[in-house]
Amino acid sequence: MKHRLWAVLLILTITLAACSSNAAPQSPTATPGPAARPTAPGATPGPAAGPAFQTPHQIKSPHFVDSYPSHGQALRQSPEEIVMNFDFDLHPDSLIDVTRDGAPVDVAETVVEPNGLTMRAALGEMTGDGVYVVTYKACWPDGSCHDGQFAFAVDSGMASYIDMTGKEAISIDMAGLAFQPAKVVVSKGTTVTWTNGEGALHFVNSDPHPSHNALPDLNSRSLGENESYHYTFSRVGEWVYHCSAHYPQGMTASVIVVD
Numbered sequence: 001m002k003h004r005l006w007a008v009l010l011i012l013t014i015t016l017a018a019c020s021s022n023a024a025p026q027s028p029t030a031t032p033g034p035a036a037r038p039t040a041p042g043a044t045p046g047p048a049a050g051p052a053f054q055t056p057h058q059i060k061s062p063h064f065v066d067s068y069p070s071h072g073q074a075l076r077q078s079p080e081e082i083v084m085n086f087d088f089d090l091h092p093d094s095l096i097d098v099t100r101d102g103a104p105v106d107v108a109e110t111v112v113e114p115n116g117l118t119m120r121a122a123l124g125e126m127t128g129d130g131v132y133v134v135t136y137k138a139c140w141p142d143g144s145c146h147d148g149q150f151a152f153a154v155d156s157g158m159a160s161y162i163d164m165t166g167k168e169a170i171s172i173d174m175a176g177l178a179f180q181p182a183k184v185v186v187s188k189g190t191t192v193t194w195t196n197g198e199g200a201l202h203f204v205n206s207d208p209h210p211s212h213n214a215l216p217d218l219n220s221r222s223l224g225e226n227e228s229y230h231y232t233f234s235r236v237g238e239w240v241y242h243c244s245a246h247y248p249q250g251m252t253a254s255v256i257v258v259d
């Protein structure tokens with residue numbers, strides 16, 4: 001019995017090693033074409049895990065903090081906007097550009113928030129499946145600009161999302177350090193209530209981590225056992241969220257909002 005367990009572990013280790021060595025050397029131009037269709041990630045890859053699909057390397061400009069979507073993230077639906085956070089004052093010349101499988105994507109004007117730390121650019125429309133590469137120019141008050149890039153994938157065939165459209169309200173439990181159900185599709189205007197079903201303190205926090213501002217209103221205080229938090233989704237798109245206390249353990253989930 002024990003020998004069998006070791007054999008399984010050994011095979012797993014070899015498989016994982018083979019997978020990661022496949023994904024290692026990537027030229028930035030190697031992605032376009034139908035072969036680049038992203039593969040849906042398996043059971044919750046923790047946020048610490050590598051990209052869920054083959055992607056160009058992330059290039060972080062100075063003062064980069066985080067982005068939504070995050071580098072390597074796979075979504076089922078394109079996000080409503082790209083959000084980027086920095087720990088230095090952004091100049092209005094800063095710019096976000098997006099390609100999908102190498103072709104330009106229609107992106108609205110980049111907006112720097114009054115706090116100077118966040119810039120956002122709305123995607124023109126639901127832009128379809130593929131590997132998205134976001135290139136950006138982060139500019140500082142002295143006029144200098146720095147380039148960076150990250151990539152995410154949209155795969156509308158991704159399984160494991162539960163259709164809960166057409167309901168005014170739905171419930172999501174927090175138990176076993178997980179959101180249950182973790183991936184749902186709801187209609188615009190649906191109110192989601194999260195309830196903590198266990199002793200550990202949990203949070204509902206909008207991605208990205210740690211800025212929590214892709215959807216700034218989607219942020220709870222700490223929730224003890226049997227405490228609830230609710231939020232009404234009024235913006236279409238895919239909204240990934242997490243529990244900031246258990247982010248390292250992969251306590252993440254996603255709500256897709258459709259018209």
Ligand SMILES: [Cu+2]
Nearest residue numbers: 202243245246
């Ligand atoms: Cu938690």
